[in-house]
Amino acid sequence: MMDQITIKDLEVYANHGLYKEEKALGQKFLVSAILSLDTKLAGVSDQMDYSVDYGKVCHRIKEILTENDFNLIECVAETVAKKLLLEFSLIRKLEIEVKKPWAPIGLPLENVSVEISRGWHTVYLSAGSNIGERQQFLRAAVRLLQECSEIRNLKVSKLMETAPYGYTEQPAFLNGAIELETLFTPQELLIVIHKIEAELGRERVIHWGPRTIDLDIVFYDDEIVAESELIIPHIDMQNRLFVLEPLYMLCPGKVHPVLHKTVAQLRQELISKTQNKWSNE
Helix, strand or coil: CCEEEEEEEEEEEECCCCCHHHHHHCEEEEEEEEEEECCHHHHHHCCHHHCCCHHHHHHHHHHHHHCCCCCCHHHHHHHHHHHHHHHCCCCCEEEEEEEECCCCCCCCCCCEEEEEEEECEEEEEEEEECCCCHHHHHHHHHHHHHCCCCEEEEEECCCEEECCCCCCCCCCEEEEEEEEEECCCHHHHHHHHHHHHHHCCCCCCCCCCCCCCEEEEEEECCCCEECCCCEECCCCHHHCHHHHHHHHHHCCCCECCCCCCEHHHHHHHHHHHHHHHHHHC
């Protein structure tokens, strides 16, 4: 569990709601925030540079509520969370609660509130290209990822050339791995990846066939996702050296949340398996 800074029931008078009267007259909102970050350096050095100024956070929350017009407190909470995470880089995760004490429902109640949790997630992608200027396509994919405000701190492995996997009647691939932090959910990130692939001319004609760019989500934190369009961790990564080798350059100690082995272990096992296969042929 990370260190936390807690802001409790910050009072802001603002004009949000579905009814005209709410927007015209305004009402009181109470905003609470739990900011998760590492405060050790701040505690040791006594320097604000290593922490988050909760006074600035409170004023920023007030600005967001008073300078915008929302129908729903769900949107208030979502907007506050996103802006704080983007503007205060030391915040890794936060919980936001927005209370509406004067909710006009025609019945007595203390308040109605919405509480959400948002944060930065560490993701590893596999990237490959085997059509045209392969290195340029890979660089363009990285650039388009960097242009997303919800993505930061990209690291890219060295590139390696590999033989095609599955469908072998095609040119060799140039493969790499990408580490990044994102505010996107896995499903949102998949949409972003598909848009980048489409922008760079990816056509899905042949399964495992030639492609200008191929981006796959290998790890998303330690989450396990099993959906028709998305499986995380990547379902076949342990059998693909072109995935494991670049990944090994970035995160050799990353533990597969299903197989419970590190990337380094999976890589070595696959290398040994391949060598044994060759020696037996």
